[in-house]
Amino acid sequence: SYVLTQPPSVSVAPGQTAKITCAGDDIGTKGVHWYQQKPGRGPVAVVHDDADRPSGIPERFSGSTSGNTATLTITRVEAGDEADFYCQVWDSRTDHWVFGGGTKLTVL
Amino acid sequence: EVQLVESGGGLVKPGGSLRLSCAVSGFKFSSYNINWVRQAPGKGLEWVSFISTSSSYIHYADSVKGRFTVSRDNARNSVYLEMTSLRVEDTGVYYCARDGGGARFYNWFDPWGQGTTVKVSS
Numbered sequence: 001s002y003v004l005t006q007p008p009s010v011s012v013a014p015g016q017t018a019k020i021t022c023a024g025d026d027i028g029t030k031g032v033h034w035y036q037q038k039p040g041r042g043p044v045a046v047v048h049d050d051a052d053r054p055s056g057i058p059e060r061f062s063g064s065t066s067g068n069t070a071t072l073t074i075t076r077v078e079a080g081d082e083a084d085f086y087c088q089v090w091d092s093r094t095d096h097w098v099f100g101g102g103t104k105l106t107v108l
Numbered sequence: 109e110v111q112l113v114e115s116g117g118g119l120v121k122p123g124g125s126l127r128l129s130c131a132v133s134g135f136k137f138s139s140y141n142i143n144w145v146r147q148a149p150g151k152g153l154e155w156v157s158f159i160s161t162s163s164s165y166i167h168y169a170d171s172v173k174g175r176f177t178v179s180r181d182n183a184r185n186s187v188y189l190e191m192t193s194l195r196v197e198d199t200g201v202y203y204c205a206r207d208g209g210g211a212r213f214y215n216w217f218d219p220w221g222q223g224t225t226v227k228v229s230s
Binding site for chain 1: 143152154155158167170203205212214216217218219220221222223
């Protein structure tokens with residue numbers, strides 16, 4: 001089955017840039033989606049199709065892919081950005097949606 | 109306002125059954141695919157099931173295939189997840205999520221409901 005690998009945690013100081021990676025075979029061919037989940041809440045999409053932002057999501061959130069890695073970049077990090085982040089792709093070989101294990105973003 | 113509201117969660121014994129519902133409002137329900145996703149306590153997201161607009165395409169995670177059945181009623185703006193032979197490892201918060209509406213057939217999930225909690229325990 002297809003596997004997406006994320007670092008368990010990323011820490012960043014306020015005002016700095018956070019980068020959260022998601023590794024998977026040929027991930028650049030699949031269309032990667034990213035979600036933010038705050039405690040006790042349902043997830044919210046912050047980037048879809050590698051680099052597009054849903055309406056209402058700040059420009060500070062951006063996505064990119066290169067080789068076998070997708071990256072969610074959050075610039076000018078704020079305390080309110082602290083959350084768990086998940087990447088996701090559709091695996092057409094198995095007709096399954098696949099999520100990464102999640103990354104906890106801590107704002108120092 | 110687009111809303112998805114899950115219900116039907118609760119405490120059930122191993123081997124038991126439960127039916128979850130997802131009621132939607134604020135958009136043309138019959139035009140969107142719907143997914144179920146669950147989250148075990150303290151764990152990450154796990155996709156459970158997908159149902160297309162006319163129920164022609166249905167997919168399940170390997171962990172629930174043969175035990176869970178997804179269905180929808182476009183006249184009632186609702187999706188259902190029938191869960192049987194429940195196991196302790198099925199415990200968690202269950203979310204329904206709408207297709208984000210992109211150009212592909214399988215699109216990102218947006219928005220999500222607030223979730224309903226299922227606990228399987230003796």
